Amino acid sequence: MNFLGTIGRTTLLFMEATGRLAMFTFMALSHCLRPPFYLRLIGRQMVDIGYYSLPVVGLTAVFTGMVLALQSYSGFARFNAESAIATVVVLSITRELGPVLAGLMVAGRIGAAMAAELGTMRVTEQVDALTTLSTNPYKYLVVPRLIAGTTMLPILVLVADIIGVFGGYLVSVYRLDFNPATYVRNTWQYLEFMDVVSGLVKAAVFGFVIALMGCYHGYHSKGGAQGVGAATTNAVVSASILILVLNYLLTGIFFS
Amino acid sequence: MSAVNGTNGAGGTPKISLRGVRKAFGPKVVLDGIDLDVARGESVVIIGGSGTGKSVLLKCILGILQPDQGTIRIDGEDTTHVTGREREAVMRKFGMLFQGAALFDSLPVWENVAFGLIQGQGVGRREAKERAIATLGAVGLTPEVADLFPSELSGGMQKRVGLARAICTRPEVIFFDEPTTGLDPIMSDVINDLIVKCVQDLGATALSITHDMASARKISNRIAMLHKGKLVWVGPTSEIDNSGNAFVDQFIHGRAEGPIQMQIRAF
């Protein structure tokens, strides 16, 4: 009996959370389309998400590219397919690893920061203060973050793609003694437009999800420092899991 | 109950009108049927023990919290469940000083004060800054403070910035949640004068919360006492000393013995 009760309660809680998230998303999106638009805030968020994430994302990308080259070499050398390394690197980076790893890194960096900032604003009544000053918190706090997240992540991923491929190039040329010109040619040879675009579309979705989770958990945080801490954790964990799940679904849609 | 509905001279529809407002958090009933009218240009102070729901009452009127029952009318219009654009329009009439100041810590002091001007009224940033600095002057803060961030201020200074933010747009109705808490006696009196001035010169309606009886006497036309979710006494400030109400007497004289029992145990 108790067991059933637990299942029932959990299901209800889950439904409630889903409904609340859906409402939140709907509200936020509807405010994205209606003026006023806070361009100054959107700009600031874009700099925060796009520019200041470059080092983290760049480092992730370069080492991923390098390790990809090393790993595929040690595998492909067994059946003399070393020439495929460049293709493996570029396809893995643009289609999967670029968006997913950049997404996860940004989720840790930006999702957490958003949840902590909005959460602190919530528990210190700054969100209430916004409404008393005739400013809609969705518009002022949530919309700029969603817009910046959705637009900046594709740009970050494009940069990550380039850096990642360059990482593979470095290892192949300087460590595995490949011919540079051949490597570059192989990189381009089998790369299709769709490979890159699918990665960028994924990035836009991930950017939206990161900002949404950061804002949602921050906006609904309760209590004091502990509540903000919980909101931060939830934002990062839920964004990361959603990124992995959505990555699978999107891959299924693009390449089925 | 003529005191509750007393419009204190100025006739017509009351600026704020509460009827049967009830608010509970889970099983805990905080407000249990509040009736109160505040006339245009009147200054009413709410007193009551800590945790009796004074701040919750203000938040219900402001629409930050939704009452479970009852109606709240502003200028005769029912605003209890108003949201979105209409809510923003109602909010434009209001200025609120939060108990914890609630300053935006990502913005410098002057932008905090000018926030309502810039975002709500579309005043240009340069002009808004000038007006913000002027308002800061009125609460006893120098122009140098304008470029600091809230975290660089003392508690009392934050409170005064919050006050400046509440009055900068010259709202029709101003809510003060403990405006003088955390200030020294002299600055408290300056703030009291400022509140009186806002009401007299700007014709604003004020609803304040305070534990400071000196301040309450100075800034209010009427006083309402909240106890156990109900207004146990509402009357003119001049009658506070002979209200004939045991709760009020105990409160204004600050006695531990009386009908208000504090939930404490010996240790």
Ligand SMILES: Nc1ncnc2c1ncn2[C@@H]1O[C@H](COP(=O)(O)OP(=O)(O)OP(=O)(O)O)[C@@H](O)[C@H]1O
């Ligand atoms: N968001 C909330 N959730 C649950 N309970 C709340 C909430 N806000 C207030 N309360 C409860 O409502 C009661 C009244 O709180 P309120 O802040 O209005 O007190 P107050 O009269 O302003 O006290 P003080 O003079 O100390 O500021 C408190 O017991 C508090 O626990």
Ligand SMILES: [Mg+2]
């Ligand atoms: Mg309070």
